[in-house]
Amino acid sequence: MPSSNPLVSIIHGSAVRVAAVALLAVGLGAPVAALAQAPGDAESSTTWALGLGVMSAQEPYAGIGRDNTALPLLQFENQYVNLFGPRIEFKLPSLDIGDSQQLNFGIVGEYDGSGYEEGDAPILNGMEKRRGGFWAGGVVEWSSSFVDVSAEWLADVSGNSNGQIVSLGLARTWRVGNRVLLTPHVGASWQDEKTVDYYFGVRESEARLDRPAYAGESAINIEAGVRGVYMFDKHHSVLLGAGVTSLADEIKDSPLVDRSTTNSVYLGYMYRF
Known part of the structure; x- marks a missing residue:
């Protein structure tokens, strides 16, 4: 079963960086293996890869600059599991629909480094710390020769926000020669009011003159981007990509936020054993 294509990043704060690594996991890790595999080996082989990436991400909170890491x-x-960075997927049996279509199912979990603490920016001084945590749920992908459509549901099982996120993504991968994969993608991510309120809300006890109380409501973010893989040979590859997310009004209206979009770019190298 091929790994699901990436959905929309969970945009909470420092989660921009962590979610982008998750995009590397499902968006670039599997294609690297696919390029190097011989036909018919996909179901039986086990792949390992190690590497190093550089990430530059813009967080939505006012006064916080780019995070370069x-x-x-x-x-x-x-054939049973896919692990990359902070994300793991346990693969369930897939369903073939004709010669060129397939429904793939999985149980997923990922660590999300969302949140902030006092001192991260002046606007956050006096705010109670917001923590990241572990999210888990399910994913289903309709894979075809034309487009891959993915839907994912995640819940905060760490109990910090007690929130839920539902994401929908569309991606199309083009293979250029024997070495290059290019994948443009678009998507939308719905976050419930508990998620938005926890990361972007301001409690009455935290309100001040330039930071009025704010109760977050459910929101839908829109994301688009492109990612790619260049294989030098079956062992060495370069991963790269960029994405931008348009924040929902319910997030932009928070007194903690001073921008309408966030973005991330990344470059990485991997060695496949």
């Missing part, structure tokens, strides 16, 4: 990359995949 070097990140170690680890991938493991077989």
Whole structure:
């Protein structure tokens, strides 16, 4: 079963960086393995890869600049599980629909480094710390020769926000020669009011003159981007991509936020064993 294509990043704060690594996991890790596999080996092989990536991401909170970080990359995949960075997917049996279509199912979990603490920016001084946590849920993908459509549901099982997120994504991968994969993608991510309120709300006890109380409501973010893989040979590859997310009004209206979009770019190298 091929790995699901990436959905929309969970845009909470420092989660921009962590979610982008998750995009590397499902968006670039599997294609690297696919390029190097011989036909018919996909179901039986186990792949390992190690690498290093550089991420530059813009967070939505006022007064916080770009976060530039070097990140170690680890991938493991077989017919039952796909692990890359902070995300793991347990693959369920897939359903073939004709010669060129397939329904893939999986149980997913990922660590999300969302949140902030006092001192991260002046607008956050006096705010109670907001924590990231572990999210888990399910994913289904309709894969075809024309487009891949993915739907994912995640819940905050760590109990910090007690929120839920539902995402829908569309992606199309083009293979250019024997070395290059290019994948433009678009998507939407619905976050419930508990998620938005936890990360972007301002409690009455936290309100001040320039930071009035604010109760978050459910919101839908829109995301678009492109990612790619260049394979030098079956062992060495370069991963790259960029994406931009348009924040929903319910997030932009928060007194903690001073922008309408966030963005991330990344570049990585992987060695496949």
